[in-house]
Amino acid sequence: MSEQKIPYKIYLEENEMPKAWYNVRADMKNKPAPLLNPGTHQPMTAGELEAVFCSDLVAQELDNENAYIEIPQEIRDFYKMYRPSPLVRAYCLEKKLDTPAKIYYKFEGNNTSGSHKLNSAIAQAYYAKKQGLKGVTTETGAGQWGTALSMACSYFDLDCKVFMVKVSYEQKPFRREVMRTYGASVTPSPSETTEVGKKILEAHPGTGGSLGCAISEAVEVAVKNPGYRYVLGSVLNQVLLHQSVIGLETKAALDKYNIKPDMIIGCAGGGSNLGGLISPFMGEKLRGEADYRIIAVEPSSCPSFTRGVYAYDFCDTGMVCPLAKMYTLGSDFIPAPNHAGGLRYHGMSPVLSQLYDDGLMEAVSVPQTAVFEAAEQFARVEGILPAPESSHAIRVAIDEAMKCKETGEEKTIVFGLTGTGYFDMVAYEKFHDGKMDDYIPTDEELAAYRAKLPVID
Numbered sequence: 001m002s003e004q005k006i007p008y009k010i011y012l013e014e015n016e017m018p019k020a021w022y023n024v025r026a027d028m029k030n031k032p033a034p035l036l037n038p039g040t041h042q043p044m045t046a047g048e049l050e051a052v053f054c055s056d057l058v059a060q061e062l063d064n065e066n067a068y069i070e071i072p073q074e075i076r077d078f079y080k081m082y083r084p085s086p087l088v089r090a091y092c093l094e095k096k097l098d099t100p101a102k103i104y105y106k107f108e109g110n111n112t113s114g115s116h117k118l119n120s121a122i123a124q125a126y127y128a129k130k131q132g133l134k135g136v137t138t139e140t141g142a143g144q145w146g147t148a149l150s151m152a153c154s155y156f157d158l159d160c161k162v163f164m165v166k167v168s169y170e171q172k173p174f175r176r177e178v179m180r181t182y183g184a185s186v187t188p189s190p191s192e193t194t195e196v197g198k199k200i201l202e203a204h205p206g207t208g209g210s211l212g213c214a215i216s217e218a219v220e221v222a223v224k225n226p227g228y229r230y231v232l233g234s235v236l237n238q239v240l241l242h243q244s245v246i247g248l249e250t251k252a253a254l255d256k257y258n259i260k261p262d263m264i265i266g267c268a269g270g271g272s273n274l275g276g277l278i279s280p281f282m283g284e285k286l287r288g289e290a291d292y293r294i295i296a297v298e299p300s301s302c303p304s305f306t307r308g309v310y311a312y313d314f315c316d317t318g319m320v321c322p323l324a325k326m327y328t329l330g331s332d333f334i335p336a337p338n339h340a341g342g343l344r345y346h347g348m349s350p351v352l353s354q355l356y357d358d359g360l361m362e363a364v365s366v367p368q369t370a371v372f373e374a375a376e377q378f379a380r381v382e383g384i385l386p387a388p389e390s391s392h393a394i395r396v397a398i399d400e401a402m403k404c405k406e407t408g409e410e411k412t413i414v415f416g417l418t419g420t421g422y423f424d425m426v427a428y429e430k431f432h433d434g435k436m437d438d439y440i441p442t443d444e445e446l447a448a449y450r451a452k453l454p455v456i457d
């Protein structure tokens, strides 16, 4: 028997996986505005928040001081199953575009949820279990968050009740079955199972639902059932904290090869993947150690950063959640029915909203046909069929790379490829059949939603 020498380490102890999450709020001069009690308009206390959220997560939500928060070993063990996620140089895309730009993407789609959402789902399920809870409730739109949470709950043996936006429930039966495979119960929202659902159905019979409605229902069920708490897949500070694992790994990998990005691009729905991807880079920027262009990309049919206002607003349609100060289109805003590209939440993470308001990052909006063109271009050369959400970032990465072609600049572009699009083939089909159009809300429409924002003095 020959003695084979293995020239590499089989067990990666020293990879780029972080042992702590990074909390960008610690380095922000202007902290994100606090959540307000919807009744009194006073900042939510930890006690009030703990009626809805798990205690450890409340502590993370309110923590504007600690820059690093240790990732519990149990969560790191789970992360090890699919992390570090690949940071890929898009050589084939560069070649196809004939650009001098260097393009990298951080791919978060290599788990069953098909997106980055598992990074926070596993953390939230862990803290729920640690608190001795029976289960958690949540909403899901396209289904990635519901899937991620179902996976995390089954891992920690927790009950998982998902309210799924009714149109998605009907259009995406496979997503629903994935969640049920992991043991979750899935209810189409709005439903007759909650008071707020009944009210919404009375006011809008036949509605296909919205994220805002589903959030209200999930919160109601969590508050009414002992041993349950509500968990949310984006927008909240705690979710951005968990997602910092994306940025920390990206930075560690780039640092290993001495690569300094010129710009970092990510799609923005509620802001969690982008917030996570940029966090260590933004930290350097905030501390004056480095500078980067940071670009949020949103759909022109749901343009919270580029056409919303920075104001306190409800996070949900039923107005049961705390108020958050954020770039918002108004809590009643629902993108036009033809919108197939995801990223349909009316508001934006308070952390990113503050950073954007302080001029520390940029935002652009892109129409969905241009997004699907970029998706297809990417799929054909890079071997990954991207989620429509992620393809917003691809669109702008390609646009920036093409600008480099004109100027001859060798810029380094990093973008977040948040997930795969296998469950989005109805949207791809619409695009291929020429049935997709770019409905963009008018100023009048947006003004009507804005007029309904709560008045906070």
Ligand SMILES: *Cc1c(COP(=O)(O)O)cnc(C)c1O
Pocket (backbone or CB within 6 Å): 114, 115, 116, 117, 144, 145, 233, 234, 235, 267, 268, 269, 270, 271, 272, 273, 274, 343, 387, 389, 390, 418, 419, 420
């Ligand atoms: C949920 C989701 C998004 C948008 O959510 P953020 O909180 O803005 O990151 C983007 N891409 C994919 C694949 C998603 O599932």
